[in-house]
Amino acid sequence: MVETAVDECELCESPGGEVVWENALCRVVMAEELNYPGFCRVILNSHHREMTDLSFSDRAQLMTVVFAVECALRRLYKPDKINLASLGNLTPHVHWHVIPRWRDDPHFPNSIWAAPQRIDSPLRRSVDGRLLGEQIICAMRKTLA
């Protein structure tokens, strides 16, 4: 998929979800977690393990995309909180989780990787990938303005 692809890395071998925005450096995919509408991942196209393995310019560009996704999700979903994380313990290929959170979501106030706190969370609708892509473009334009 990319020049620096690594065998048996699932993010080198597949997009990792429905791509809603992409450029030469990275792609934004919808995570499609039922309880977490809007949950996106910003995935580096090339295979690198840590943010500090990237050039200063690529780090900055990637974070600009992460924050554009945060802007788009805040505008579309109006969540109570946004969670950002780059973990990669299982898949050591740089990718960012951008997760809208609500006070009544299954894990709040804990991280989504902790034990659930409740089972009666309301189901919220996910917006269409195309609309999300448009909002990311809109947020990116403000960055460049």
Added chain:
Amino acid sequence: MVETAVDECELCESPGGEVVWENALCRVVMAEELNYPGFCRVILNSHHREMTDLSFSDRAQLMTVVFAVECALRRLYKPDKINLASLGNLTPHVHWHVIPRWRDDPHFPNSIWAAPQRIDSPLRRSVDGRLLGEQIICAMRKTLA
């Protein structure tokens, strides 16, 4: 503590740990989690909820500090992985967790907020805060070079 301090915000009311580096925008503190030597937090000095509540310049500056801490921790601890996260569900005041991870640490490969995976993890020594501060300064200098 800061001009924009908010009542009952623990990160407005206290430093949040031993400060090893700071500037006008933020401070780096040692988290002092026994099982996670090197675990640091980069805490914004002013009270803001989300990264996208900050100016573009402050976002970029804050991430430069986060990545300088990542560099310093990689150099000092040589961990198997670095985890970065800005969650703030309980304390909605922007702060980043910068966490060195090892394959045999208590939660690996899960996040440190998930259920533990093992109880026989080796105890690793934490380095002195002054040494960590020096390495952060060293990493910041490379950013500015």
